[in-house]
Amino acid sequence: MFILKGIDQLNNAITKAKKIRPRVEFDRFGRYRVSGSKGYYTVICKRSDNGYKTVECACKGAEKGLVCYHAAAALSLHIGLARRQQTA
Ligand SMILES: [Zn+2]
Numbered sequence: 001m002f003i004l005k006g007i008d009q010l011n012n013a014i015t016k017a018k019k020i021r022p023r024v025e026f027d028r029f030g031r032y033r034v035s036g037s038k039g040y041y042t043v044i045c046k047r048s049d050n051g052y053k054t055v056e057c058a059c060k061g062a063e064k065g066l067v068c069y070h071a072a073a074a075l076s077l078h079i080g081l082a083r084r085q086q087t088a
Contacts, residue, residue, distance in 0.1 A: 002065050004053040004075070013072035022073050029081060034070035043074035 004010075023035040033040045036059055044056040055075060061068040 001054055001056045001062065002067055002071070004055055009067055010072050010075065013067045013069045014076070016069040017073040017076075020069060022070060024073050024077050026077065029085075030078065032074040032077060034073050036070055041070045043070050045075060045078045 002009075025033040025040070027033055027042075030045050032043045032045075034043050034057075035041075041058045043058075046054055046056075048054050055067075055071045056062065057068050057070045057074075059068050059070055062071060
């Protein structure tokens, strides 16, 4: 799990996601399944009670607090959906 502080944090992971192009499946708003080397990982994007945006991924890297490309791929979909919700 990591706290999303800014988009700069995601740069490396986004670059990797663009190269690998994982498949992102929508489960429900804030919950996605992203394809990885060992099957699908569940990524959960949410806003905690204290206002932080947190991202959880089931992969090993994210367990150590790293920003993985699964999270970056899911976030790009999540941010787009969140914007659409705000304008709806
Ligand atoms: Zn991951």
